[in-house]
Amino acid sequence: SAPYNLGGTGTHEIGHCFNLKHIWADSAGCSPDDDCTDTPLQDEENYGSPTAPLFDACTPSGNGVNFQNFMDYVDDIAYANFTPDQKTRIQACFVSGGPLYQLGQSAACGIAINADFIGTPTTINVGQTVNFTDLSTGNPTAWSWTFNGGTPGTSTTQNQANVQYNTAGWYAVTLTASNSNFSDTETKTQYIHVVDPNVVDADFTGVPTVLVAGNTVQFTNTSTGNPTTFAWSFQSGTPATSTQQNPVITYNTPGTFNVTLTASKTGSTDTETKNGYIHVVDPSQAPNADFVADYTIIPAGTSINFFNYSTGIYDSLRWFFQDAVTATSTSSNPTLIQYNNIGNWDVTLILYSQLGNDTLTKVGYIMVVPPGFGDTLTADFHAITGRLITQGWSVSYEDLSVGYPTSWYWEFEGGTPNSSTIQNPQNITYSTPGIFDVRLIVSNGISSDTLIKDNYIVVTTELWPDPNGYCEDTVTNVRSTERPLTFRHLTPKWGYFPGHNEYQVKAYAEKYTFYTFNKVTGLIVPVVKAYGATSTAKVRFTVWDVDANGKPGTELANKDVLINTFTPYFYHTILFNTPAPVDGHFFVGYQIWYNAPVDTFVVYMAPNRGVGGTNTVFCKKGAAWLTPSALLNDTLNTSLAIRILGCLYNSEADINWDEHLMIYPNPSDGRVFMQVLGVEVKTLQFNIFDITGRQVNPTVISDDNANHQLDFSGYENGIYFIRLVINGQPVTRKITLMK
Incomplete structure (x- = not known):
């Protein structure tokens, strides 16, 4: 054990x-x-x-x-x-x-005998000869040859020369090598090709024979007998026919296809058909290299592990670890890769496939720092799986902290385990319904930092029925005790705050720190005054991310509304055409323009909180974002009374089934393996259909919910669809049988 x-x-x-x-x-x-x-x-x-x-x-x-x-x-x-x-x-x-x-x-x-041999040449004209050389291993002492169609037809010498073939055709060769303890037989079928130079014998090759839909195959005529005309037929190819000697054909549809060549000359013609010769696969099955390491910032002398998250079909792989003690590896998931030298080191993963190789290099991916190295830390993280889950499901996390942390301590309210010390903890199970916090403390021995994401994980008793996800009650930074709401009529300057005024403020932005929802779908805006001097005067409601200085950055969503459509002293709902994706820190607000004559648009804010009070409002004057107190040169600290409409839902990207669901080999010769990786499987059901929609029932061997083996040996070549429901999420995958 x-x-x-x-x-x-x-x-x-x-x-x-x-x-x-x-x-x-x-x-x-x-x-x-x-x-x-x-x-x-x-x-x-x-x-x-x-x-x-x-x-x-x-x-x-x-x-x-x-x-x-x-x-x-x-x-x-x-x-x-x-x-x-x-x-x-x-x-x-x-x-x-x-x-x-x-x-x-x-x-x-x-030492067991392994019989083997070579013939030279293997393609000859009628009446020519072939020399056969024994390549067997294991010290044989006796040899028995059989040359179908050859003269002589048998031999017991080790190396038989000058075997003559007088009739055109394809012939097998068999060698049995033996000694007093062991014996082994090797038969090479259709090994010797004897051609009549006066008779056409059609043949051809295609490169490649396995390809991604949309690519081309170069066909080359290899017929003997000096044909002068060629008639090709390409099932599902473009073009479907050709009279060229060496055509190039495009295949746009996945499947397995036949190719036929009729080669002719005066007095002789021959046809060669290769059934199932070209295998075209869906672009989603092309190899796509991807990987992660369990730690990417490490002290010198530390060993780390790598995890292959590649998708698609590939035959083999190789890793390259710049400056690591182990420079390369062919393991799918290399472990204990040690780095001794300080620096930023690349990691490369190459997938080798008949469909074309794929290479991923993460430049400077591994940062090796001196032992005890310290710097200012900023803790950060996110969930790499959905955060709106059903009880019993799991969530996996990824550390996004900056500042070279060397240790991590996580606390998962409501989770099992309820804590972890690895950098990127996986499969934290939540068994009780509720809304739970997640805490991360990072340290490097000199400094530390803590981040708590309040109400970050939402656990329900069953699959959440609302397709829009779990939607919070409207959220605002204005406290329930801060009444009445207010605004300022500026004097002696003209205008209002927050609104159009003599300071030429172009935008007002309210900063939010709220981790539950991941989409802002709209705003509820308490409008005080609304007058558009022209019918086209507008206000642009906006969601921004946070820039490196903690100010409004890139616009995530916006919507223009005509000012004259608002009714003063009334709450107005603004719904964005596309919800804005947010991740804990963001701004919401509005942008205004100064026309001639001047428009008027003002919203409510919280009462002044005075010196030392919390301020969440920023005003854009020119290119600079200022606080109200900096703009007005007084002590105004406040919040806009705008309320947020937000939701948490699991998009398709939250659980990337291309990474977590493996179905291989694809194409398959009849046996298919299906595995779910990196996601705890609570429930899994699947049905299989052929291309006509008829349900089929191959033999299924299941080790557990996450590992299944499908035996299609009784079914015809073609395309089949596997429709799965994993933890309540529907997933469809296509496979191709090529026996």
């Missing part, structure tokens, strides 16, 4: 069978008494999963002790190697006179 269940402990015990001693030689002290000179001196055994370098009294510097050696006592996950001297001791057991010599001579321990 864990932590001794990965094979390392078994390897340790086999090492004893092969005459190896414990690396510390079962005795205290620093004498080299394990009989291997290349193992570092070690005082005593090690346990657990240490981090390199590990020092002790016998090896206090350098690379440390070799705790990764199979002859130490660490956990299986920490084992990695034998030394060259240990390998020499193992090999000495099997030499003549060694204690295990007889074991090494048994048939069970012999």
